[in-house]
Amino acid sequence: MDIKNLFFSYHAKEPFIAIDELKISEGKITTIIGPNGCGKSTLLALIAQQLTYTAGEIYIEQQNISRLSRKELAKKLAIVYQQNEAPEQYTIRDLVKVGRYPYRKGLNSLSADDLTAIDKAIELTGLVALQDQRLAELSGGQRQRAWIALALAQETQYLLLDEPTTYLDLHHQFEILDCIEKLNKNANMTIIMVLHDLNQAFQYSDEVIVMSKGKIIKSGQPTVTMSEELIKGIFGINVQIIEDIEKNKHILPLRK
Ligand SMILES: Nc1ncnc2c1ncn2[C@@H]1O[C@H](COP(=O)(O)OP(=O)(O)OP(=O)(O)O)[C@@H](O)[C@H]1O
Ligand SMILES: [Mg+2]
Structure with a gap:
């Protein structure tokens, strides 16, 4: 992914996000780190085309992704936000099914491919036994995994995760990070995530991006950077x- 001359501000005056050039390597795990409010979530939202930037381009394989339709983009890139909201009466499986919307035509029933992707996503996130439970009845960590499963069901090349280990106890933090690492190694997914734990960033990332006040201060291999x-x-x-x-x-x- 190539990001060029990206500018964005929430309030008209000065640009808050200002990035001249940023390359995110395909097939790698890249972690964005930086203090609260420095713009990490904003950058992910810009990449996911959830916010409209004032200038700049973001390319995936030479394709300017702002030109893609919602569905086309959702086949390339999935995002799990810092905070996610779904109807409480949804079960995990209902939620994961939503991930198949870019592949569905109208109100047709789920295809064999849809079902395979849904089952795989539920299995990879360790939610098989819980899949028919309602979201309202889950712990924070189980709900977090359900959202990751939704993103996996989209079968994208890029997976963006905003603080995927929030709410999780230490055991489940490593379980999620190991799962992310496996998706990267086995399915060759490109991961872009935000982490606050610098040691986890050290351990799991091929590259880190250090942000401060909307700008990129440094990027590269964690131990060097x-x-x-x-x-x-x-x-x-x-x-x-x-x-x-x-x-x-x-x-x-x-x-x-
Ligand atoms: N919808 C919004 N409208 C106006 N300002 C916003 C909005 N969302 C975020 N901001 C501001 O933009 C700045 C960056 O926010 P952002 O959520 O990107 O930070 P972050 O690095 O993800 O922080 P954290 O580590 O706390 O999640 C903050 O100063 C925040 O107050
Ligand atoms: Mg954030």
């Missing part, structure tokens, strides 16, 4: 980056 100085500069926190015996790097916040 995320230095102690950079983290101090962006988050105002002193950290020490340590290496374990397997040479994996970890960020250790230091108290003042």
Whole structure:
């Protein structure tokens, strides 16, 4: 994906998002990090064409995606928001079926392909046993997985996830991240996600994008990009980056 000269503002005056050039590698996991309010969710929403930018272009395989119809775009790119809302009477399966709308013609019943994609998405997110439960009866983490399953049912090349581990306990955080990693490795999906946990960003990303005040400060391989100085500069926190015996790097916040 190529992003060029992208400008956007919520309030007319100054551009809030200003990105000259950004390349997001296909088939990789890219994580956007940065403080609250720096524009991470806004950037995902711009990529997903949920907000109209004042200038700029976003290309997937040389195709300017602002020119695609809703359905065409939904076959290329799926997004799971930071907060998602669905009718409470929906079951998980009802929700996941929604992911097939770009492939459906009118009110025809689900095709064999639709059913295969729905079953696969439910299985990949570990929701087989829960699929007929209503969303209102789920925990925050189960609901989060149901939304990821909806996105998977869209069978897209790109998957955008805004803080996919919010609401999840530590076990389920890693379960979701492992699931995302598998989708990347096995299905070759390009993942663009927002994470707040810098150690998880270190561990799971091929590339990171560091944002501050609507701009991209730095991007590249996590271990090269995320230095102690950079983290101090962006988050105002002193950290020490340590290496374990397997040479994996970890960020250790230091108290003042
Ligand atoms: N719909 C909106 N209308 C006006 N301003 C908005 C709107 N949505 C977000 N903003 C503002 O734009 C800025 C960036 O918001 P955004 O949600 O992109 O940040 P973020 O990096 O995702 O933060 P967080 O880590 O808290 O999720 C914030 O200052 C926010 O107040
Ligand atoms: Mg956000």
